[in-house]
Amino acid sequence: MAKRIDVTDLNVYYGSFKAVEGVSMTVEPRSVTAFIGPSGCGKSTFLRTLNRMHEVIPGGRVEGKVMLDDQDLYASSMDPVTVRRTVGMVFQRPNPFPTMSIYDNVAAGLRLNGVKNKKTLDGIVEQSLKGANLWTEVKDRLSKPGAGLSGGQQQRLCIARAIAVQPQVLLMDEPCSALDPISTLAIEDLVNELKNDFTIVIVTHNMQQAARVSDRTAFFNLKATGEPGRLVEIDDTTRIFNNPTEQATEDYISGRFG
Amino acid sequence: MSTATDRRVPDDQVVPGETSTPPGGRSGREALSEMSNPHRARAVKDVVAKVVMWAAFFLAMVPLVWILGTVVAKGFHMLTTATWWTGNQRNINSDDFGGGARHAIEGTLQMVGFTALIAVPIGILTAVYLVEYGRGRLAKAISFTVDILSGVPSIVAALFIYAVWVTAFGFSRSGFAAALALVLLMIPVIVRSTEEMLKLVPNELREAAYALGVPKWATVVKIVLRTAFSGIVTGVLLGIARVMGETAPLLILAPYTKNFQRDLFNGNFPTLPMMINQDRGDFALATAAERMWGAALTLILLVLLLNVIGRVIAHFGAVKK
Numbered sequence: 001m002a003k004r005i006d007v008t009d010l011n012v013y014y015g016s017f018k019a020v021e022g023v024s025m026t027v028e029p030r031s032v033t034a035f036i037g038p039s040g041c042g043k044s045t046f047l048r049t050l051n052r053m054h055e056v057i058p059g060g061r062v063e064g065k066v067m068l069d070d071q072d073l074y075a076s077s078m079d080p081v082t083v084r085r086t087v088g089m090v091f092q093r094p095n096p097f098p099t100m101s102i103y104d105n106v107a108a109g110l111r112l113n114g115v116k117n118k119k120t121l122d123g124i125v126e127q128s129l130k131g132a133n134l135w136t137e138v139k140d141r142l143s144k145p146g147a148g149l150s151g152g153q154q155q156r157l158c159i160a161r162a163i164a165v166q167p168q169v170l171l172m173d174e175p176c177s178a179l180d181p182i183s184t185l186a187i188e189d190l191v192n193e194l195k196n197d198f199t200i201v202i203v204t205h206n207m208q209q210a211a212r213v214s215d216r217t218a219f220f221n222l223k224a225t226g227e228p229g230r231l232v233e234i235d236d237t238t239r240i241f242n243n244p245t246e247q248a249t250e251d252y253i254s255g256r257f258g
Numbered sequence: 259m260s261t262a263t264d265r266r267v268p269d270d271q272v273v274p275g276e277t278s279t280p281p282g283g284r285s286g287r288e289a290l291s292e293m294s295n296p297h298r299a300r301a302v303k304d305v306v307a308k309v310v311m312w313a314a315f316f317l318a319m320v321p322l323v324w325i326l327g328t329v330v331a332k333g334f335h336m337l338t339t340a341t342w343w344t345g346n347q348r349n350i351n352s353d354d355f356g357g358g359a360r361h362a363i364e365g366t367l368q369m370v371g372f373t374a375l376i377a378v379p380i381g382i383l384t385a386v387y388l389v390e391y392g393r394g395r396l397a398k399a400i401s402f403t404v405d406i407l408s409g410v411p412s413i414v415a416a417l418f419i420y421a422v423w424v425t426a427f428g429f430s431r432s433g434f435a436a437a438l439a440l441v442l443l444m445i446p447v448i449v450r451s452t453e454e455m456l457k458l459v460p461n462e463l464r465e466a467a468y469a470l471g472v473p474k475w476a477t478v479v480k481i482v483l484r485t486a487f488s489g490i491v492t493g494v495l496l497g498i499a500r501v502m503g504e505t506a507p508l509l510i511l512a513p514y515t516k517n518f519q520r521d522l523f524n525g526n527f528p529t530l531p532m533m534i535n536q537d538r539g540d541f542a543l544a545t546a547a548e549r550m551w552g553a554a555l556t557l558i559l560l561v562l563l564l565n566v567i568g569r570v571i572a573h574f575g576a577v578k579k
Contacts, residue, residue: 056468058393085471095462098577099484109470112480147577158466165470 002029002199003069003086003168005050010064011228012045012054019045021228023064025218027169032195034210034237035203037220037252042229043203046220047171050201051087052080068168085113088167092174094154096146096161102129103142105157109165124164131197132160133190152183159190163198170194172202176209188213207253211241219249329555336552347516347533352540357549359556361518365528366560369433369512370502372522373440378494380441381448382483388449389456390478408446415442416507424511431511433519433527439507444497451493455486488572495568499561505531530557 005027012020020042027033035043045054052073054060066073073083096105104111106125115121125142129135134156138149146157155175162170172191176184191213194200204210210217218234233246244250336342336356345358384404388397419439423429459482467477483490508514508529514536515526533553540546 051469053465053469056465081471081473083471084469089465089469091462091465091469093462095460095466097463097466097481097485099481099487108467109472112467112470112472112476161466161470 002197004029005169005199005201006065006067007050008065008067010046010049010062010066012042012049012062013060014054014057015059018228020049021230023231025231025234027199027201028216029199030195030197031215032191032200032202032213033234034214034217035201035220036205036207036210036217037229037232038222039205040225040229041220041222043220044173045229046231047173047201047203048089050169050171051089052083053089055080085165086167087169087171088162088165090155090159090162090170090172090175093178094151094158096149096154096157098145098147100146101143102138102146102149102157105146106160106164108161113165128160128164129157131163131194132156133186133193134160150183152179152186155179155183155187156190159187159194163194167198169199169201172200174203174205177205184209207241211237217241219244219246219252221248221252326558329551329558332548333551333553333555336548337555342552342556346518346528347536350516352537352546353543355545359530359533359549359553361516361528362530362533362553363556363560365433365519366502366530366557368520368522369437369440369527369529370498372434373437373444373501374494374498376437377441377444377497378448381445381497382452382490384445384449385452385456386478386483389453390474390482404446404449407442408450410442411506412439412443412504413506413510415439416510418442419507420510430524431513432524433512433522433529436507436510436512436527436529437522439511440501440504443504443507444501447497447500448493451496452486452490455489455493456482458489459485485577487575488577491568491572491575495565498564502561502564503531503557505535508532509535530560 007023007025007027010020010023011018023046035047037043048054049062050066050073054062062074064074068083068086072078073087097108100108103125106128107115107121110121110124126135126139129138134153137153138144138157146154149157155178159170159175176187179187188209191200191202195215202210202213214237216234217237217240219232219240220229221232222229232248233240233244235245240249241253244253336359339356341356341358342360343358343363344360346361347357347359350357384400388401391397392400416436416439419435419442420431423435423438424431429435463481463485464477467481468474472481508531512527512529512532514532515528516536517528519525519527530553534550534557537546537550537553541550
């Protein structure tokens with residue numbers, strides 16, 4: 001299921017503004033890669049280029065290359081809709097569809113792409129909710145509105161919704177920043193399980209979280225406000241947090257700035 | 259949100275600048291009255307604001323209640339006559355009592371229904387274009403045009419259709435011609451209200467759908483329009499209410515008939531506003547006057563009924579909490 005991502009010399013622009021510059025990295029399959037760095041350094045922007053979500057914002061474009069195994073995500077023949085079916089995303093704030101029940105939320109991705117078979121949907125909904133550690137909490141109220149769940153449950157519902165379309169890669173943009181510590185723990189446990197099936201990239205402001213959940217960590221930084229963000233270094237998480245190569249990384253993780 | 263209580267001075271604190279003597283230098287009562295002063299000023303302001311608010315509210319209610327009261331008092335008994343809901347005005351002269359309004363009720367519903375049939379899809383699709391797709395010059399031009407259209411007086415819309423449909427194309431005046439003028443008046447109402455509702459749909463929902471690999475059109479149809487549904491219905495009702503009592507286009511484009519007439523495209527066409535106008539001409543005759551009030555009340559009730567229906571639809575389509 002899971003695929004490897006290879007990024008080469010990626011620049012991201014919004015209009016004429018260069019938001020991210022010269023990122024090259026490899027994201028290993030069936031592992032968790034964390035992006036850390038100060039606000040505005042382009043972590044989220046870069047993350048969104050991995051499933052072409054940055055194109056939703058007017059003026060968003062990239063230079064460079066992103067390969068998903070042997071597929072070029074930015075090849076002219078590649079449809080962004082197809083890319084997003086392969087590379088799913090979970091957002092900062094839980095965003096279940098307010099008009100839909102719990103069941104419909106999880107089934108949304110498949111239904112909106114034309115899957116109608118009730119049995120197939122039932123199976124996938126159950127499997128996805130189980131995969132998101134939410135099944136036991138909601139199995140008796142699948143027809144209730146998804147927006148009626150607690151924040152942490154809503155976020156797990158969004159994860160279930162994302163994995164229901166069976167992507168290869170799951171991008172998570174600060175998935176716990178709107179959640180309490182207990183819910184955060186639940187999501188972190190979930191990330192640990194999900195990495196058996198998916199390639200996971202997670203943006204976080206919480207360095208302990210990066211240390212807890214990730215196998216590899218990438219540190220992003222920018223020279224000054226208005227300058228583009230850059231990848232400072234990417235390495236095994238233990239190394240980044242214990243013995244980073246770059247001085248800037250050392251300063252950031254030890255709390256000297258940021 | 260800052261409320262009045264936010265500014266309360268804690269008991270053990272002296273208000274800076276309010277006193278030059280230390281707290282101990284005054285009697286407790288003096289200190290207390292000084293401290294409660296800001297409260298009193300606030301209380302006065304609160305009362306004044308309340309009085310102004312309620313006065314404005316009652317002032318706004320006066321004409322509304324007055325109109326409703328007059329129309330009900332003078333017209334209600336017509337609605338209870340045997341023929342009002344079944345008959346028409348054929349062979350009923352101004353000084354004859356009664357007759358029916360069914361021809362006009364049906365005519366108004368038919369004409370407004372036809373208008374909505376044309377204006378609602380155009381209006382909603384325009385709003386979808388403006389909010390979801392439109393960028394740059396074309397969108398700005400369309401938005402500007404809609405603004406202008408919403409400021410066009412109904413008589414100008416009517417004369418425009420007259421110039422195009424009757425003078426230029428050579429068709430005769432008809433219910434359809436009037437409906438075309440009503441379309442012009444209805445479209446901007448629908449576009450603007452739908453636009454507002456679509457803008458209220460959080461962007462996160464669109465992104466959530468895109469991230470699931472849902473194409474943009476499906477996102478717009480199944481997520482955005484679905485989420486905004488009840489608001490859009492309300493906007494459509496506003497548009498319908500706006501054109502239902504519109505009279506200028508009818509005066510110019512759809513001459514009244516006292517008979518049943520279901521053909522929108524040929525001949526005269528009966529409508530409630532025109533029935534009111536007809537009987538207004540013989541206002542001095544009690545028989546015509548009460549028919550006029552009856553028709554006015556019927557028109558008000560039709561708008562009310564549509565509103566209730568719309569609310570029910572909106573309620574069942576609303577976002578569930």
